[in-house]
Amino acid sequence: MVDPVADRRPPITPQLALRVAVFGGIALVLFAVIFFRLWYLQVLSGDQYLAEANDNRVRELRIQAPRGEIVDRNGRVLVTNRRAIVVQLDPAKLPEAERDLAATWGQRAGQRAARPKGRRGEEVPIPPIPDPVLEARYERLAEVLGTSANAIHRTVIRQLAQVPYADVRVKTDVPRSMLNYISERKAQFPGVRVEQVYLRQYPRDQIAAQLLGTVGEISPAQLRKKRYRDVTQGTIIGQDGLEYEYDNYLRGKDGLRRVQVDALGRPKGNLREVDPTAGREVKLSLDVRLQKTAQDALGEVGGGKPGAAVALDPRNGEVLAMASYPSFDPAVFTKPLTQAQYDKLVSDENGAPIFNRAIGSAYPTASTFKIVTAMAALETGTRSADEVINDGGVFKLGEQEFKNAGDAVNGAIDLRKAMEVSSDVYFYQLGAKLNNLRGQVLQTWARKLGIGRRTGIDLPGEFRGLVPDKEWRRDLAQEERSCRRKKKISQTANVYVAAAAGCGISDMRPWSAGDNVNLSVGQGDLQATPLQLATAYTTLANGGRRLKPHLGLEINDSQGRAIQRIESEGTTKVDFDPANRQAIMDGLKLAASGPSGTSTDVFKGWPHDRYPVYGKTGTAERQPKADQSWYAAYVPDERKPIVVVATVEEGGFGADTAAPIARQMLSQWFFGEAGEVVRGESRSR
C-alpha cells in the first residue's frame, strides 16, 4: 500500500514554485534560441539559402551547336560533322594526386621531347594509378568500356598533360546504350559524362588537310582574348587553319538546357531550353578536283619527296588549289592523338605532313626568280629587252666564276631568248650591274612583286621569307659577333669552328656583288614560299596588281544560301611599263613553247593556241641536299585564267618534276583531267 504521507503534499510549496519557474525559464530560453535562429535562417539569410537550393536542383547542360561546313567553290563538301557518342571524364572530379601526376609527367615528357633526337633516352614512363579508390573507379568504367583501368589512366594522364582544363575523352563512338547505362548509374561513375557531340568529318580524306586546321575546346588563355569575348567555357573553337581563320562564322552558338535534377543527379524535367544555332557554311575558292590533282601529282610525280603546289586566279587572288605533300587524314584529330600518331605528323623523317609547305616553307626559287631580275633591269633601264649579249657560258666577277647550268654556252641572246633557254650568264650580268645602282633595286622589285613579304592569305602560320640584302647581312654579322662574345669564341675563328661551339650563324662577311649575282638567278640566301612566287607571277600576269591571295569566298547559311561574300582586300598597285611586262611575258611563253624552251617538251601536245602557257622552270641548289625542282606558269583565259606554282624538294630539274606537276594541274583545270605525266629533258637551272 502506498504510504499516504509521502504521497500527499501541500498544493504547492515555494520551493516547487521556484523550480517550476526555473524550468519554465529554461524552456523559454530554448524557444528563444530556436526562434532567433529560425529568424536568422529564414528571414535574414533566406535569399542566400534559396539561391543555394536552386543551385542544388538546376543543372545547365550545353547543347553543342554543329559547326558550319567547309565546301569548295562548287559546293563540294570538305568538312562536315558527324554525331558521335563519347565518354568523357571531368578533370575536376579526379583526385588531385592524379592531376598532379599528369602535370609532372607532362613536364618530364616535354623536357625529353626538347632534347635532340637520338639523345632523348627512354620514354618517360607513366606512373601507376596513385589512389586505390580511383583505381576502383577506373576499373568500373573500364569494364563497361571494354578496356583496362591502366589504359584509362594512361589516356587521362596524356590528355591532362596536354590540356589540363578540358574533359578527358576516354572513348569516342560508343553505342547509345552506353549513354543510358552510365546516365542511369551516375553515382557509380562519378565525373563520367557520356555525351553526344559533333565531331568533324572529312569526306575527302587527305584533300586540303593542312588548310582545314583543327578544332578543340577553348583554353583559359583564349577565353581572355578579345576575339572570343562572347564565347563561353567549354565551347569548341577552331584552333588552326581555316577552322581558326573563319571560326567566327563556323562556330555557331551552343544551346543550353536547364534541367532540374534530384539529389542523385537524375534529371527531373526541363526548365528551359535554348536551341543551338548552327554555324555558317564557309565556301572556299578552292576547286576540289584541282586540289586533288595537285596532291596526287605531287605524290606521284615527285616520287615521295616533299613538295607543294599553288594555283591562283590572277584576276582576284582566289586560291584555286594549295597542296602540300605529304598529307595526312585530318580525322586523326577528332580522336585523342597517341604519341605515335603525333610523332608521325610532325617528324622530319616522315616529311612532317602537318606542315603546310605552300605558305610555311621558304626556299631559293632558282630561275623562276628571273622575272624579277628582268623587270628590275628593264624598269631601271639597265638593259633593254632587245639588247643582245654574248653568253659564253661563264660570268666572271673579279676572281669568282659563275657558270651556266651544265656549262651551256648560249651565244648571242636577248632577254626573250635568255628567258627561253634560261641563260644564267645573262642574269648574272644584270645582277652585278643592279648591285651598282643605288637602293638595291633587285631586292625592291622582288618585294614589289610579292617575294619576301607575307602575302596576307587567310591562313595562320604564314612565313615571311627573305630577300637577302645589305642590311640583312650586316645584322647577321652583328648577331654572330655578339654570340661569339657571349660564348667566348674568337672573333677571327673559322665559321665551322664557331658552329661547333654553338654560334656560326654567319661568316660575318659584308654584302658583296656576288650575293646579288646569286640572287639574280634565285639562288643563295633567297627564301620564298611557293605562294609568294605564285603571287609574283600573278602580279606580272595581271599587269601590276599585287593581290592578297585568299581561300574564303562566301559565307553561306547552313542551307548553303549565300549571305555574305568575302571581299578580297589589300590589292597593291605595282607600276611598270606594259612594254617591259610584254617582253618578259614573251620570254616566258618561249620558255614553255619556243623551239629551245626549257619546258617545251613538257608541254608537248598542249594546245598552246587555245591556252598559251607562260612558264618558267627552276632548279635550286640546296647543298648538301639534292636540287629542288620549281615551275611557275601563267595561262591566260577569258573565263578561267590561272597561275600555277609547283615545287618538289630534292625533285631534281624543274622540267623533270615540277613542270609535269604543273602541266597536270593545268590540264585538270582546262580539260577536266590530269592526263599523263610528261617529263621534260631540260637540264637548265
Place this chain on the structure above:
Amino acid sequence: MNEPAFRPPRSLALPFDPLLLLATVGIMICSLAAIGASTESNAFVNRQAMFFAVGFVAMIAISRFDYTRTRELKYGLYGLSIVLIFATWAFGGVTRGSRRAIQLPFFEVQTSELVKVLLILVLSAVVVDRARDLGSRQTTARIMLLALIPAALVMLQPDLGGALVYVMTGVAVLFVAGVPWYRLAVLAGLGAAAIAFVLAVGPAVGVSVLQDYQLERLTSFLHPSDVQGDAGYQQNQSLIAVGAGQRTGRGELSSQTNLSFLPETHTDFIFAVVGERWGFVGAAFILTLYALLLWRGLRILTISKNLYGALIAGAIVAMILFQLFVNVGMNIGIMPITGLPLPLLSYGGSSVLTTLIALGLLQSIYAQGRAAAATKGRVLTM
C-alpha cells in the same frame, strides 16, 4: 493515520485539460500534413494516422486511470524496461547498422522509446519513496544509477539519443523533487566532464566510447560545409531547406524536399520540411503548439494531487522539451545530429505511442488533481 473518506469520481466523468488536448491534436494534424508533403506516396501518412489512432485511444484510456497506482509497480516496470532492452538486443532486426527495434507482425517496436516513459514512472516512484531523504547524496546517486544502467544499454544498440533522454529524465526528476542546487551543480559538472571525455579526450588517448560516425555527427554541426561525409551533407541540406523556406515557405516548389536533397524527410528532418514548405510562419505555428503543450505540462505539474504526479509531469515536460530542442536544433544547425525524433511530428509508431502515453499520463494527473481539489479542496496538509 486515517485515510479521509474519499470516493473516486467515475472515471469517464473525469475532465480533460482542453488546451493540452488542443495542442496534441494540432501537432498530430501538422504531422500528417508534413509527412504528406515529404513523401510521394500516402503510405507513411496512412500508417502515421493509424499510429495516432491507436495512440490516441491509449492516451484517453490512460487518462481515465489514476496514475498513482503505477507507483507500486515500480520494480516490475524497471525490470520490464531492462528486459525490453535486452529483448531488442536478442531479437531485434538490424536497420542501418543499429539494432533498435523488435519486429512485430504489424510494426516494429523501438523499445528504447517505450522505456522512456517507463523510466519516468520508475524514477518518479523511487524519488517519492525517498522523499524524506531528498537531500542525501545517496538519493541522487541511486536515481542517476537507475537512469544510467538503461542508458548504457541503449548506447550499445547504438541509440545515443535515447540514452541522453534517460539521463535527462533522471536529472529532471531530481530537479523537480527539490534536490539541493549544489547536488545538481555536481551532476552538471560530471556531465560536462563526461562530454569532454567522449568528444575530445577519449579519442585523443585512444578510448572511443562512440563510433566514428557518431562522433562525426556530433561535431559536424559546428562546421557543416567543411565535413565531407554524410553528416555534414545532411546538416547542410537541412539548413538550405529551412533557409530557402523564407517567410512564408516554398509550397509545391520545395525542391530540397521534393528532389530528395533533404534526407530522412519524414523522420529526423521533418522540421526542415515544415521550414521549407511553410516557411517561418509554419515553423513558428508548430513551435507555438509545442509551447502550448509544454506550458500545460508545467501547469499540470503544479496542480498535481501528489508529488508522484508532479515528478511525472516534470519529467514528461523535460523529455518532450529535450527532444524538441535537440531535434529542431539539429534541423536548424545548432545541435548535433543524434537521431532523436521530434515527438508527435516525426513519423514512427514507437515514438508516437510513447509520446501519447506520456500525454495520457499528463491528462490523468490533471484529471486526478482536479478531482482531488473538487472533493477536498486544497486544504489538506501533511
